[in-house]
Every structure is written in structure tokens, then in C-alpha cells.
Amino acid sequence: MKTEEAIITRRSVKHFDPEHKMTQEEIDKLFSLAILSPTAFNLQNWRFVRVEDTNLRKEIRQHAMDQSQITDASLLIVLCANLNAWKNPQRYWKNAAKEVQDFILPAADSYYRDKDQVQRDEAMRSCGIAAQTLMLSAKSMGYDSCPMDGFDFDQVANLIQLPDDHVISMFVVIGKGIKPAWPRPGQLGLDELVISNTF
Amino acid sequence: MKTEEAIITRRSVKHFDPEHKMTQEEIDKLFSLAILSPTAFNLQNWRFVRVEDTNLRKEIRQHAMDQSQITDASLLIVLCANLNAWKNPQRYWKNAAKEVQDFILPAADSYYRDKDQVQRDEAMRSCGIAAQTLMLSAKSMGYDSCPMDGFDFDQVANLIQLPDDHVISMFVVIGKGIKPAWPRPGQLGLDELVISNTF
Numbered sequence: 564m565k566t567e568e569a570i571i572t573r574r575s576v577k578h579f580d581p582e583h584k585m586t587q588e589e590i591d592k593l594f595s596l597a598i599l600s601p602t603a604f605n606l607q608n609w610r611f612v613r614v615e616d617t618n619l620r621k622e623i624r625q626h627a628m629d630q631s632q633i634t635d636a637s638l639l640i641v642l643c644a645n646l647n648a649w650k651n652p653q654r655y656w657k658n659a660a661k662e663v664q665d666f667i668l669p670a671a672d673s674y675y676r677d678k679d680q681v682q683r684d685e686a687m688r689s690c691g692i693a694a695q696t697l698m699l700s701a702k703s704m705g706y707d708s709c710p711m712d713g714f715d716f717d718q719v720a721n722l723i724q725l726p727d728d729h730v731i732s733m734f735v736v737i738g739k740g741i742k743p744a745w746p747r748p749g750q751l752g753l754d755e756l757v758i759s760n761t762f
Numbered sequence: 763m764k765t766e767e768a769i770i771t772r773r774s775v776k777h778f779d780p781e782h783k784m785t786q787e788e789i790d791k792l793f794s795l796a797i798l799s800p801t802a803f804n805l806q807n808w809r810f811v812r813v814e815d816t817n818l819r820k821e822i823r824q825h826a827m828d829q830s831q832i833t834d835a836s837l838l839i840v841l842c843a844n845l846n847a848w849k850n851p852q853r854y855w856k857n858a859a860k861e862v863q864d865f866i867l868p869a870a871d872s873y874y875r876d877k878d879q880v881q882r883d884e885a886m887r888s889c890g891i892a893a894q895t896l897m898l899s900a901k902s903m904g905y906d907s908c909p910m911d912g913f914d915f916d917q918v919a920n921l922i923q924l925p926d927d928h929v930i931s932m933f934v935v936i937g938k939g940i941k942p943a944w945p946r947p948g949q950l951g952l953d954e955l956v957i958s959n960t961f
Contacts, residue, residue, distance in 0.1 A: 565765065565902065566899065566902035570798055594955075595952065596766065610955060613956055613958055615958060619960075654950075657948040659947040695799065695892075700765065710802075713802075758809055759812055
């Protein structure tokens with residue numbers, strides 16, 4: 564599917580066929596595309612928790628306003644990020660020339676060190692970018708998706724045993740939609756959303 | 763261009779043809795696709811500041827480690843978000859049925875009210891998602907892009923006269939690349955990035 568068509572036809576679908584199973588090949592393809600998403604300083608700070616366990620899905624659903632897509636979609640992905648990914652930047656630059664490493668590695672350190680909010684912002688931005696890669700990839704493969712943040716973040720963190728230096732950004736569910744999304748309910752115009760030079 | 767090809771061939775390009783001008787039609791298409799990105803509660807909290815003014819570009823470049831793409835790319839977009847978008851949710855749901863509005867509007871209020879970090883996280887997530895829509899749209903239209911957060915956020919906020927209840931998330935520059943990106947410098951494997959059920 565063409566990129567433009569995937570962007571136009573992607574909608575947040577709430578109802579999925581609980582019987583549909585995606586193949587391992589499809590799942591591998593989705594994640595392989597997701598990790599081509601850009602990250603600042605190439606930190607690859609995202610971690611994708613794929614929840615397959617049926618009971619764990621049911622428990623998460625209880626902390627997500629009982630939304631059926633949590634248990635019915637083929638894939639439930641909890642997008643998390645490692646807040647400390649910046650601490651070992653040489654891992655992500657090992658194939659780069661020495662002069663590139665000599666510039667990038669100290670720059671990453673000074674960008675994040677002792678800056679909790681900057682680390683957290685990076686987590687949310689990176690996961691947002693990767694979420695859209697997942698959703699557009701899914702659409703182009705014939706699947707529907709829904710991004711979600713209507714859940715109890717602390718309870719879900721407990722359930723997935725999230726490490727202390729990681730944070731949850733959002734869920735993305737992917738599967739065979741069985742009911743179309745609502746029509747877009749009230750979209751703003753470009754005249755309000757695109758600002759020229761200054762506010 | 764197919765979605766998969768756009769995802770695979772999109773790279774963070776640093777060198778752009780300063781003479782290239784995008785047509786108004788191309789620019790309108792890019793932004794029209796960007797605003798089809800999903801947002802929580804359909805808040806459409808992003809604001810896209812398009813910096814056209816040559817002097818303003820030069821000033822921003824001074825606060826962005828003198829990176830040449832700031833002035834040389836055809837488009838410099840400062841992705842911002844309105845932290846208070848949740849305060850008027852009826853605008854975004856005016857075409858929805860009353861029972862949908864009766865559920866969604868109070869839910870949005872209680873999700874964001876008095877929760878500064880939640881509001882900020884939403885800003886970063888939404889802008890991340892929209893940034894990837896912009897970058898993949900650009901690629902499919904034959905353009906290159908670069909996401910950037912290596913700049914002085916406070917100085918740029920002053921320069922674009924950012925309102926107090928808005929926040930900057932990142933830049934996206936778009937244009938005709940004239941030098942390919944570095945080869946990917948050290949990518950992690952799916953075995954590390956995809957976690958099954960629990961950490």
C-alpha cells in the first residue's frame with residue numbers, strides 16, 4: 564500500500580476479531596520496520612513489550628477501562644523506553660568513524676545527564692515516532708490498529724515488571740478490525756494548526 | 763512509494779540543497795497528511811510552526827549547534843503542542859453523537875486536569891507520531907528529512923513567541939538531500955528490543 568493511502572486510511576479501530584492470529588512472519592516484519600524509526604543520538608531507547616499471555620491481557624484490560632481491544636486485538640504492544648539508554652552510547656555508534664564518535668558520545672552525555680525531564684521527553688517522542696511506524700506498517704499489511712493511553716500506568720508497570728529506569732509511553736494494538744472507526748468527529752483546519760514563523 | 767519502502771529508505775539526512783523550493787501544493791499535501799495523525803481524545807494538540815523567514819532561520823541555527831540543515835532545508839517545522847488543548851474538548855467532538863460526547867468529554871477532563879506531567883507527555887507523544895507522518899510523507903514525495911532536538915528549547919521558544927501554555931517537542935526539516943546519511947552506526951537486535959510479556 565502506498566504511504567499516502569496508509570496515512571489516509573489508518574484510523575483508530577476499537578473492535579477486533581479475537582480469533583485472528585497474525586503469522587510469526589508478519590509479526591517479525593512489523594517489529595523489523597518499527598526499529599528503523601529514528602531516535603535522537605541513535606539511542607534506540609524504545610522497548611516493545613509484546614503481551615501474548617491471555618491472563619496477563621485480561622489483567623491489563625481491568626486497568627484500561629475494560630476496553631475490549633486489549634484482549635481482542637492480535638497484538639498488544641506496550642511501548643516502553645529505557646530512560647538510561649544514553650549511558651552507553653558507544654554501543655549505538657560502534658560502526659562509526661572515530662571522529663564521529665568523538666563528537667557524538669560526549670554530546671549525548673551532556674544532553675541527558677542529570678536532566679530527568681529531558682530523558683522522559685525523549686522517551687515519549689521516540690515511542691510516538693515508533694508507534695506511527697507500527698500503525699502505518701500494520702495498515703499497509705492489511706491490519707488495523709489503535710494507539711491507547713487510557714490505562715493505569717502504574718498498575719500496568721507492575722504487571723509487566725517494568726524496571727525502575729524504564730517508563731511506559733503508550734499501547735498500540737494491532738489486528739483484524741471488525742467494525743469501522745467512528746467518522747472523524749471534529750477536525751481542526753490547517754489555518755489554525757500551521758503557524759507561519761511566530762505565534 | 764510503498765509504505766514499507768518509505769520506512770526502510772527514510773534516513774536522517776543532514777545536508778540539503780539550499781536552492782530547492784517546494785511548491786505550495788507539496789507543502790499543503792504534507793501538512794494535510796500530518797494532521798491525519800491520531801491524537802488522544804482527538805485533541806489535535808500539535809501546532810506546526812513553519813519557519814520561512816530567512817533571518818529567523820539564521821537566528822534559530824545559532825541556537826542549534828550551527829547545524830546547516832536549519833537554514834538549508836526547504837522546510838523547517840518546529841513541532842509544538844498546546845498543553846491546554848484538553849480544556850475545550852467539545853470542539854473536537856462536535857460531529858459525534860451525544861452519548862459519545864457524554865462519555866468522552868468528562869473522561870478527557872479527568873485525564874488531564876491538574877496533571878502537568880500527563881499533559882506534557884501527551885504533547886511529546888502526539889508530536890512524535892505526527893513527526894513520523896511528516897517524515898514518511900516527505901520520503902514518499904521524493905524528499906528527505908531530519909528529526910532534531912539538538913537546540914536550545916528556551917531560546918527557540920522566545921524566537922517563535924511560543925505561548926506560555928505551549929511546549930516545543932522537536933524540529934523536523936524537509937528538503938532535497940544532497941549527501942546521503944551515514945550508514946546506520948550500530949543497531950540493536952529484536953532480541954533485545956522486543957520483550958515477551960514481562961521484563
